Amino acid sequence: MHILPQGQHSEEEINCSVSDFISTFKVGNLLRKCNAEKQKGIPVINIFRYKFVNVFSRSSMYMQMKTNHFSGSFSKNTFYRFLNDPRFNWLRFTTLLALAVIKNFFDPLTSDDRADVFIIDDSLYERAGYKCTQMASKVFDHVSMKYKKGFRLLTLSWSDGNSFVPINFSLLASSNETNQLGDFTKVDNRSLAGRRRKMAVTKAPDVLLELLNYAVNAGHSAKYVLFDSWFSNPNTILKIKEMNLNTIAMVKISSKITYEYEGSRLNIKQIYSRNRKRRGRSRYLLSVDVKVGKGTKDEPSIPAKIVCVRNRSNKKDWLAIICTDMSLSEDEIIRIYGKRWNIEVFFKTCKSLLQLRTECHSLSYDALTAHVAIVFARYMYLSVYQRKDQDERTIGEIFYVLLQEMEDITFQHSLFILVEAMTASIKNILHITDEQVEEIYKDFFFRLPEYMQDALTSDYKVA
Incomplete structure (x- = not known):
C-alpha cells in the first residue's frame, strides 16, 4: 500500500495525512508550549496548517487572494503577524516536534543495534533583498569558497541511516561589522528575539554546541555526532x-x-x-x-x-x-560516517522542493526563523510518510505525488461545483422530477471528455 493516495480522491482524503500528522504528534499543544497562542480571533493552529500545506499548491498567498482561491479564514495581516511575532520560540518547537516524531514513530522501527546519529552541518541561505533584511550579512560559503549575501543555516539533525529528521537550527549572520548588510538594530538580550539574534552572531562551533546541548536536555539521544572538517x-x-x-x-x-x-x-x-x-x-x-x-x-x-x-x-x-x-x-567508522550524506540530501530537498529560499520574502529575522521552522516540520511530515508501509519512494517522489494530487483536487472540486449548480438550476426552472434530472445528467455526463468523466465518477454514480 502506498503511503499517499494516488488517482482521484476527495479533498478530505488528501488532507487526511496532514491532519493525521498534526493530531498524532500534537502539533497544536507544541505550539502552545512555545508561546504560539492566539491573543484573540483565529486559532494559531489554523494559520500554521495553512502555511504548512501551502507548499503543495502552485500559487502563493498573494496569487490565491488575487484569483479568489484563498480558502483561509484569516486576513493577510493576521498571517504576517503570526510569522513576525518575536515571542514564538521556534527553536523549542522544532526540537520538541522532532523529539515526538523520533520517540513515538521512528524509535519503535529502529533496532537497538543500529547506530543512530546526530548530524551537524550548515548551508547557504541566500537572500535577494539583503540590504533591507534584518541580520543579513556577507557570509562565507565553504562549498564555493566565496562570500555570499544572506545567512548560514546551521542545522542539527538525527538519522538512523534510513530516515532523517531535522531537530533545530540557527540562521547565522556575521559578527564582523564590515560584513553586516541588513538591519542590526539591537534588541533587549533578555527577550527571546534578543537571544535569537545574539546566537546569530556567535561563532558557529559555539552555536553547534549550544544546539546540541539544547537537544540533549530536551530528551534527544544518539550514539554518535557526525560533522565535516x-x-x-x-x-x-x-x-x-x-x-x-x-x-x-x-x-x-x-x-x-x-x-x-x-x-x-x-x-x-x-x-x-x-x-x-x-x-x-x-x-x-x-x-x-x-x-x-x-x-x-x-x-x-x-x-x-x-x-x-x-x-x-x-x-x-x-x-x-x-x-x-x-x-x-x-570499517564501522567509515560506514557510520557515510550517514552524514543524508543532511546534504535534506538541504537539497528543502531548497528545491519545500521552497526554503523562494516562499518567504519577509524582511524580518523573526519571520525568516518561523519560515525555516515550518519548512523543517514539512520535511518531518514527508519523512514519516515515506517510512510508513515501507514505501520505497524518495522524499522528492512523495512530494511530487502529493503536489499532483492537490492539483487534481482543485479541478475536481471546481467541476463538482459546476455540475451541482447546473442540476439545481434545472430543477428550479423546469420543475422536473428527480428521474428526469438523472436522465439529463447521464446525457450530459457521456458528452464530456474522458478525463472529466474520470473526475466525476468518484462521487457521482452513473448507471
Missing part, C-alpha cells in the same frame, strides 16, 4: 565528549591542529607521513591511535582513532576521519 577542532570534540557523546568527524588538514601521537605533538600531515600505508584493495590507508587535547589540568586529553582513506574524487589525495569511540573498527 569545517567544525572539526579539538575543543569541539572535547566538549561533545563531556556530554557523553562520541564524535565521528572529518579531520581538518591543518598544520595548526596537533594530536598527541607516540609521545609527540604532531599534526595530521606529520602523522600520515610517518606511517606505512596499507596497500591493495583495503578500504582505508592508515589507522592510528592518538589523544585529543593538550593533556593539561584545564584541558585533559581523550583517546581517539584516526582512519585515513582514499579521496574518491582524487586518488592521489587522502582524507582522515577521527572517532572517539575506541571500540569501533575502521
